[in-house]
Amino acid sequence: MDFIKSIAIAATGMRAQAGRMRVISENIANVDSTASAPGGDPYRRRIVTFRSELDRELGAQVVTLGRVATDGSDFRVKHEPDNPMADAKGDVKYPNVNSLVEMTDLRDAQRSYEANLNVITATRRMLQRTLDILKS
Amino acid sequence: MPISDIPILSMLRTRMQWHQERQRVLAENVANADTPNYRARDLAPPKFEQALTSASLALARTDPNHIVGAAGAGSQFAEDGDLHYEVRPRGNAVSHEDEMLKLAGNQMDYDAVTSLYTHSIALIKTAIGKA
Numbered sequence: 001m002d003f004i005k006s007i008a009i010a011a012t013g014m015r016a017q018a019g020r021m022r023v024i025s026e027n028i029a030n031v032d033s034t035a036s037a038p039g040g041d042p043y044r045r046r047i048v049t050f051r052s053e054l055d056r057e058l059g060a061q062v063v064t065l066g067r068v069a070t071d072g073s074d075f076r077v078k079h080e081p082d083n084p085m086a087d088a089k090g091d092v093k094y095p096n097v098n099s100l101v102e103m104t105d106l107r108d109a110q111r112s113y114e115a116n117l118n119v120i121t122a123t124r125r126m127l128q129r130t131l132d133i134l135k136s
Numbered sequence: 137m138p139i140s141d142i143p144i145l146s147m148l149r150t151r152m153q154w155h156q157e158r159q160r161v162l163a164e165n166v167a168n169a170d171t172p173n174y175r176a177r178d179l180a181p182p183k184f185e186q187a188l189t190s191a192s193l194a195l196a197r198t199d200p201n202h203i204v205g206a207a208g209a210g211s212q213f214a215e216d217g218d219l220h221y222e223v224r225p226r227g228n229a230v231s232h233e234d235e236m237l238k239l240a241g242n243q244m245d246y247d248a249v250t251s252l253y254t255h256s257i258a259l260i261k262t263a264i265g266k267a
Binding site: 012118 | 152153155156157159160162163164166167168169170171172174232235236239240242243246247250253254257258
């Protein structure tokens with residue numbers, strides 16, 4: 001049944017987007033997480049990757065979450081000599097998370113999630129139409 | 137004579153299969169809207185001439201022992217790629233707006249086909265005096 005397949009494909013998309021949201025919320029939650037020892041490295045921003053793979057059972061290109069990579073960009077450094085996590089020069093490293101970028105990413109994930117939800121709603125309506133033929 | 141052998145019904149059935157298949161391709165596009173290097177795909181629209189001939193063309197049984205072949209195994213529709221307008225930096229060319237538009241169109245066309253199917257069956261019912 002092809003309609004069931006369409007719903008299953010959209011569900012894989014929703015699962016992938018939900019996983020992306022989870023990683024984004026992790027980044028946002030850790031936006032100010034400093035190192036646990038003075039002078040150490042703080043939380044490093046994480047990035048999800050998407051992979052398209054052939055699901056043999058469905059015979060379709062479904063989407064899955066690939067490896068969660070880390071962002072190698074530089075940390076934000078602030079001069080805070082009073083901070084207990086400051087190094088010898090009085091600098092504190094903050095995570096390389098930009099909350100504006102994360103918010104934009106979150107919106108993008110939300111939009112994609114809703115698009116997949118839309119596919120499911122449309123497919124369900126079409127399935128309902130097919131069943132309505134029986135009633136006539 | 138099975139009901140699916142009536143030309144108009146078999147044509148409508150082919151059309152419904154096409155919409156189902158298209159729905160699957162569109163669902164794939166939307167699911168992969170953030171996958172790097174993924175290009176949106178679409179089904180080639182069915183040809184009218186083809187539908188006309190395939191609706192009236194059946195396998196000939198030259199021997200009574202032959203089993204009647206079931207038509208339409210697997211997908212009979214060509215996938216039509218390279219329809220993207222813009223490619224994003226990560227190599228993805230799926231536009232949500234486009235896909236939603238196609239999805240709505242697909243759904244409306246499917247509604248039209250199913251209601252045509254219902255009406256065709258109502259016509260047959262009238263013909264056999266059960267209306």
